[in-house]
Amino acid sequence: MSEQPDYKDTVFLPKTDFPMKAGLANKEPGILARWEEHDLYGKLREARKGREKFILHDGPPYANGNIHIGHSLNKILKDLVARSQSLLGKDAPYIPGWDCHGLPIEWKIEEQYRKKKRNKDEVPAAEFRQECRDYAAKWVDVQREEFKRLGVMGEWDKPYLTMDFDAEATIVAEFLKFAESGQLYRGAKPVMWSPVEKTALAEAEVEYADVQSTQIDVAFEITESPIPELVGAHAVIWTTTPWTIPVNQAIAYGEGIEYDLIQALDGTGPVYLVASELWNEFRARMGNIELTTINDVMGHMLAGTIARHPMHKLGGFFANPRPFIAADHVTTEAGTGLVHMAPDHGEEDFFACKEHGIDPVFAVDDDGVYREDWLWLPRGDERAGNVINKRFNSSEGPICSDLREAGALLSASDDFQHSYPHSWRSKAKVIYRCTPQWFVRMDEALESGKTLRETALSEIDTTRFVPERGRKRLRSMVEGRPDWVLSRQRAWGVPITVYADKDGNYLNDPEVNARIIEAVRNGGADAWFAADHQALLGNTYSLDDWEVVTDILDVWFDSGSTHAFVLESGKWPNLRSPADLYLEGSDQHRGWFQSSLLESCGTRGRAPYKDVLTHGMTLDAKGFKMSKSLGNTLDPQKIIDVNGADILRLWASTVDFTEDHRIGPEILKGVTDMYRKLRNSFRYMLGALSDFDESERVAVADMPELERYVLHLLAELDATLKEAVNDYAFPRYVRALTDFANEDLSAFFFDIRKDCLYCDAPDDPKRRAYRTVLDTLFHALVRYASPVLCFTAEEVWQTRYPDAGSIHLEEWPAVNPEWRIFEHREKWNEIVSIRKHATEQIEPLRRDKIIRSSLEAELYMPIRDMPFDEETFAEVAIVAAVHDAKTYSVKKTDHSKCGRCWRLLPDVEEDGALCGRCAEVIGA
């Protein structure tokens, strides 16, 4: 074989500096710095000025601690929404915010005090609040940098904080709207109370854990009854909270429950009243003594029966009669079927007693000790103590001892296992405790004629939920929730700015309220606590007649008011209310989605949002919840440092975020692989277009069918992507995009046109058409990718257009919808499927090493029956030639291989010589 020249230098290979290896972790910070330097966010606002708005309102994360993977997902999703809406051409501002008040921060400051051995109560409240403020500010700064690093674009220089004076003033104003409209009331109700933190807790602040408690059976001697046999008998109640016995006021029974009177076998000793179904269990607790039923009575017959407290000899409160009252919640699941009622310390007790005119007595002080003037175990008594103290309640503790001495303690054991609520911060047990609290009524008709609950429910009906099941979830919660408890007995928060009289009525004067709001706007929450209240009251009222309320608002009220102080305040003029979208985790059905809805419905009669998008929780690789104690957490910062933020963003947009979803090393590896393929497609396009000149451009009508088919596919993709954006369906979006890049482009179009790109003459119309389409594809794909791979898209864009502005200022690509209508569409779909079949036919010959490249194959097939010719299909299938035949077969070609284009063609004289086309191109 003669020595043939090397034609490599005559081939037009792709040329680009765009590296295959991304090095995102190193590159991204530089891109971020450039965006910031050029004020990309500001430029984008300018560019979209006057356009249709899309308002995504940010739910504020709590300003405490570094961000975790859940925050990352949430913020990335928000950024995907904002960027994709902006790509559509809308003006989609994003104002991030933070939730700054509340117990967790207070707790951190108190913890610092404890370390320094300082007593919190000795620190002036204003100083304490300042420290909380500083602490929140510090974490806002930390989290801001962490969020920015994710590539989240927004008005980071001007976020909203719930502790801004403006915000606090608006929160106060919103609160006073509830007061002025009469939806606010002061009530006394048992609320979850933490004696350690000396505060009422929200449900969200409570967690349940298994504990061992003391269970006791206590006898209440019956003194009066319509049923004569009952007089002198002992009603038996069972409880796991002995400390509530000193506050007992009644005994509840179930009307439909059957009760037995039982007594020792020998007919001596006391007679006990217990539910028939439960007396065996009762007997077991008594030590399996022999008992027998001597009579039975239906629950409803117990009405009018009266017992006396075991400690009635103490007189006063304890000497009062303890009536039997009917209550629906009494069951025969456990206990004795008779339930001792302490309206101070149980929600059910409270309501059952209220119906019978029995009011709470407020026996337990805020630190969990019976008040000083209580007759049994009062503060100061040497045996007194915190009522949740284990020893206090134990079978040898003061309560049990006194009951035993009084002959009323029938059984006591310290090993009862059950789930019990604890404060999620201090992990200490909490109690129900009746205290004066401020409430918002759910069920009183307002001016509209509808109650707050009804308004909220009808607004839920008109909101769009993604996914749809969120509607049901929010609905059932709003349907079932009790009145909203607004008050907290804490320091770090927005004050409940009302003046109350002794009966709980509050001053309701718009002029006073206006002065209060103004004061808070100037001086923040401290303005209330340190106010000259007489000045606020003016001349009309005297401070002597009013008590200044010092409670603060539930933090959910703060964040529930963000629509007022962010969307409506005018501080961010490009916002408006209601928002187009609220986007948060599914846990916010109980939280922000609901508090915002109630706040807005109570003050404006409508929801503050049009759409509600919920995402699930991020779990570990095995589907378990991440927790520090399990050691299965994944730090977003580490992922960014190793893989880059674009990988995390791509992950967030591929998982089904509407459900709970997973993350782990293997998943991230998959995401990285997906990223690499996409990146390489961009690299190829950049290389292929490196010297593309506008003069090369060819009109679509003059293009080969293959080019027009690809434009058709692009137009289909375009429609799919647009729809996905409107549905917030990012997994569908990314899937469609990557499938297109991998299948339609890399494995099909690019592969087929490689010969054309490398070997045809630069002015060949086919090559020009191909590059024209490549250019169109490039412009479309880099834009499509930009919301997701915000850094990489910028890198791609800047590689091709170093002097242009950011890719993120660009709008949705100019893909002509008419391309969707392609007259040869069916034919080309068939070509694609037959191409697949053809490669399968070639495969055996490759496996047997008869041929190596498909270019060596000649294909026999019933091509005359098909709507395309031999030449077309040979090109598309990348084979040497196609011949008509009845059945499929493949044979190695006899032709020689062109030394330049490597095709095996009849006009090549010997291997390494040039084919006619190549000879012409290089002018040989």
Place this chain on the structure above:
RNA sequence: GGGCCGGUAGCUCAGCCUGGUUAGAGCGCACGCCUGAUAAGCGUGAGGUCGGAAGUUCAAGUCUUCCUCGGCCCA
């Protein structure tokens, strides 16, 4: 304990509402090709008792019930 939700190839997901050919895709993996997208590109292939059990039906990944595992919220 209650309400709601989920469990389809190694991974991420379609299919389930409106039961009906051998359950699909991409990635990964294995093998092969190419060595002019080269730590890339192309091809072929293996891989699933659709969480488990029962039921309805001529027919169930798809409908029903129970169980199990996991999640969110609540008690």
